[in-house]
Amino acid sequence: MGLKILTVDDSRAVRIIVKKAFRQFDCDLVEAANGVEGLAAASKENPDIILLDVTMPVMDGVEMLAKLKAEPLLKPIPVVMLTAEAGREMVLKIAKLGIRDYIVKPFKEDVLTDKVSRIIDLRPVGERSSKQKGLSDKCEILVVEDKPVIIEQIKKGIAHTPWNIHGATSSGEAIDFCQKQLPDLIIISLTLEDDAAATIFRLLRANVKTKYIPVFGLAVKTALQEQQQAQQLGFTSIVTKPIDYSELEAKIAKAINLDTSEKYFRFEEDYLLINFPEATNSNHINEVSSYLKPKISNAVDNGYNKVIFDVHALKNVNMPVIKLLVQVKQICRELTLSYSLVANDDVVMECQGFEESKDWVFYNSIEEAKQTPVAV
Secondary structure, eight states, X not given: OOEEEXXXXXXXXXXXXXXXXXXXXXXXXXXXXXXXXXXXXXXXXOOSEEEEESSOSSSOHXXXXXXXXXXXXXXXXXXXXXXXXXXXXXXXXXXTTTOSEEEESSOOHHXXXXXXXXXXXXXXXXXXXXXXXXXXXXXXXXXXXXXXXXXXXXXHHTTTSSOEEEEESSHHHHHHHHHHOOOSEEEEETTOGGGHHHHHHHHHXXXXXXXXXXXXXXXXXXXXXXXXXXXXXXXXXXXXXXXXXXXXXXHHHHHTTOBOGGGTEEEETTEEEEEOOTTXXXXXXXXXXHHHHHHHHHHHXXXXXXXXXXXXXXXXXXXXXXXXXXXXXHHHHHTTOEEEEEOOHHHXXXXXXXXXXXXXXXXXSHXXXXXXXXXX
C-alpha cells in the first residue's frame, strides 16, 4: 500500500501544481475542491497527509480542520495548511489549530515536497521494495536511549512480535550500528545530552543509505517543546512515555509499510472474513479502514461472493465501530456482494441503539452467517 496525499483546494491550478510536484514520488494524489469534499475523501481514502487550503467556498479549511480534529479516525492525519496570507495573525491562528506545518502561496514545488517529506516518508518512484513485508517478517529496530532500562522495557513490550530490538546508548554507538547494519526503523530519545537526538537525525538524513529510514522521537508525554522541535526537524513520529505498546506497534507498522491486514482479513471457502480483536481501539479501526476497499475488491476479483464481518469478540460498540460497519456495507453494496454480521447478544443490543444500524441483521455464528447471507 503506497502513500496517499489528499489535496483540498478550490483552485484547479493549485491542484495541478501539487500533482506535478509529487509525480516523481511513489504516492497517490487524491483531490477535493472544498472542505465538504475533503472530509468525504479523508473518510474514504484515509490519506497519510492532507494539504488543506484556508480559503474555499462551501466549507473553508479552518472549518474542515476543526471537523477533522473532532473525528477520532481522522484526527491523527497530519495537516499542512496552504494560505495566501503571510501575516503574523493568520499564521498564529492556523498554528493553534493543530497543524503540522503551513505554506504561503504562491509556493515553489521543491518547498512543498521538502515540507511534506519532513512529515511522511516520501521516496522517488521505484525505490520502494517490490515485496511488502508482513507482520510475520523480521524487522530490525534500533533504540537510541542512554537509559538501558527503557531499551529493555521496549524489548519486553513488543516481545510477542518477530521484530528485533537493538540498543545504543550514545550517538556514536547509533551511527556505528547503522554503518554495519541498516535498521528498518530508529527510535531516538529526545532527552539525550548535548542535543544529540537532533545531531543523529541530521547525520541520518545526510547519508544516502539512511536518508529514508523512519525515525521516531521518544519523549515524556508532557515534554511538548521537545516534541514540537522534533516534529519541525522532520522526525517521522513521536512516541510518548509511558509507552502505549499497541499504539507503538501500529505506528511502526505504518512507518515501515508493513502489511498488517492478516490480523483482520482472511479468505475462507467462498467468503472474506473480517474480524475484530477483543480490545479493539482506534489504531485497529484505522488499519481495517485502510484495507477495506482493496481487500473487498480483491475478493470480487478472485470469485468470492460474500463478506462476513465478525464482531462477536467485542465487549462494547462505539460510533467509530458503527461507522466502519457502515463503510463495509456501502462497499459491499457498490460491488454487489452479500454481507453478514456476526455478533454476541450484548453487541447486538448496543448496535440497535444506533440509528445507522436499525436495518442490520445479525447472526450468532459464522456457520449460520455462511448459510443465510443477506444480499445488500
